[in-house]
Amino acid sequence: MSASEESPHSGAGERITDAEHAVMEVLWDRPRQTAAEVCEDVCAARGWSLATVKTLLSRLVQKGALAAEPDGRRFLYTPLIAREAYVGGESRRLVDRLFGGSAASLVAHLAESEALTEDDLAEIEALLKELRA
Amino acid sequence: MSASEESPHSGAGERITDAEHAVMEVLWDRPRQTAAEVCEDVCAARGWSLATVKTLLSRLVQKGALAAEPDGRRFLYTPLIAREAYVGGESRRLVDRLFGGSAASLVAHLAESEALTEDDLAEIEALLKELRA
DNA sequence: GCTTGATGATTACACCTGTAGTCATGGCGA
DNA sequence: TCGCCATGACTACAGGTGTAATCATCAAGC
Numbered sequence: 001m002s003a004s005e006e007s008p009h010s011g012a013g014e015r016i017t018d019a020e021h022a023v024m025e026v027l028w029d030r031p032r033q034t035a036a037e038v039c040e041d042v043c044a045a046r047g048w049s050l051a052t053v054k055t056l057l058s059r060l061v062q063k064g065a066l067a068a069e070p071d072g073r074r075f076l077y078t079p080l081i082a083r084e085a086y087v088g089g090e091s092r093r094l095v096d097r098l099f100g101g102s103a104a105s106l107v108a109h110l111a112e113s114e115a116l117t118e119d120d121l122a123e124i125e126a127l128l129k130e131l132r133a
Numbered sequence: 134m135s136a137s138e139e140s141p142h143s144g145a146g147e148r149i150t151d152a153e154h155a156v157m158e159v160l161w162d163r164p165r166q167t168a169a170e171v172c173e174d175v176c177a178a179r180g181w182s183l184a185t186v187k188t189l190l191s192r193l194v195q196k197g198a199l200a201a202e203p204d205g206r207r208f209l210y211t212p213l214i215a216r217e218a219y220v221g222g223e224s225r226r227l228v229d230r231l232f233g234g235s236a237a238s239l240v241a242h243l244a245e246s247e248a249l250t251e252d253d254l255a256e257i258e259a260l261l262k263e264l265r266a
Numbered sequence: 267g268c269t270t271g272a273t274g275a276t277t278a279c280a281c282c283t284g285t286a287g288t289c290a291t292g293g294c295g296a
Numbered sequence: 297t298c299g300c301c302a303t304g305a306c307t308a309c310a311g312g313t314g315t316a317a318t319c320a321t322c323a324a325g326c
Contacts, residue, residue: 015312017312017313017314018230018313018314019313019314019315020313021230034273035273035274036272036273048314048315048316049315049316049317050273050316051315051316051317051318052314052315052316054273054274054275054316055314055315055316056314056315057274058274058275058276059313068274072323073272073273073274073321073322073323074272074273074274075273075274084246087231087232087242088242088246090227090231091227091231091239091242091243091246094223094224094227095243097151097154098220098223098224099220102253103243103249103253104249104252104253104256104257104260106224106239106243107240107243107253107257107260108256108257108260109220109221109224110224110228110236110239110240111260111261111264113217113221113224116236116237119237120235120236120237120240121261121264121265123237123241124237124240124241124257124261125258125261125265127237127240127241127244128244128254128257128258128261131244131254132254132258150282150283150284151283151284152283152284152285153283167303168303168304169302169303181284181285181286182285182286182287183286183303184285184286184287184288185284185285185286187286187303187304187305188284188285188286189284189285190304191304191305191306192283201304205293206291206292206293206302206303206304207302207303207304208303208304
């Protein structure tokens with residue numbers, strides 16, 4: 001595999017954890033939000049307090065995953081890494097770990113374990129057609 | 134998706150960590166091995182000591198992921214959860230977290246990010262044909 | 267000016283994880 | 297028989313993670 005894995009995903013080196021990921025999703029959906037705004041989106045769903053969100057935001061800024069743009073007394077947070085990059089990285093990690101790096105094996109597994117609905121199959125087929133075209 | 138996600142993976146409730154997973158792989162490959170034997174397979178690759186492997190084995194037994202069958206003074210360890218179940222669970226977790234539960238989205242992402250080689254595509258196509266047949 | 271509320275920074279803390287050392291015990295060779 | 301080695305159990309400990317309280321500070325209102 002020769003996975004050097006030293007490439008910066010658009011500036012972020014450190015690993016984004018699960019809780020942090022929830023915060024990222026909110027900001028990917030709509031960038032430039034304050035801590036309070038982010039909290040409005042996730043605190044209820046995850047049972048968090050505003051303090052928790054602030055901690056996560058800080059850690060994400062530290063990790064270089066978020067930019068904190070000063071706006072008066074507070075900050076507007078914006079993702080520095082693209083969702084694409086993150087999703088891609090995580091997917092690759094899974095494929096490497098569990099399927100020996102073969103994405104096709106993943107698909108095969110999903111198919112065989114019936115994780116794919118008829119609609120999924122159709123969608124994938126269409127996608128493949130497009131790709132091979 | 135209505136993911137109740139309470140389904141037992143053949144008896145294992147707790148989450149298997151990364152280091153533990155490496156041990157599981159060895160035992161999935163060949164069950165009923167002693168700690169020393171497992172170590173022969175992973176210690177070199179991961180730079181572990183035998184002690185580390187023993188700890189991981191213990192934790193896995195605790196978690197219900199391994200059975201420890203007494204064999205004289207030592208134990209022979211054997212997976213209690215099928216690799217299929219583990220891989221399936223992990224895959225589903227990823228799909229749920231990053232692709233809103235849509236496996237097709239995952240495939241689409243892999244395809245678009247060029248994580249799929251021409252061979253992969255061919256393989257998947259063949260697979261689909263088989264499934265739809 | 268002084269209080270108050272909003273807000274980021276700092277600190278806290280328990281649990282998990284990776285990694286390993288030490289201990290107790292029992293079989294086996296000398 | 298006696299000490300040694302193999303082996304699992306127990307203990308350890310640093311760093312990461314989830315979750316949050318507290319602190320310092322500043323803007324705005326009284």
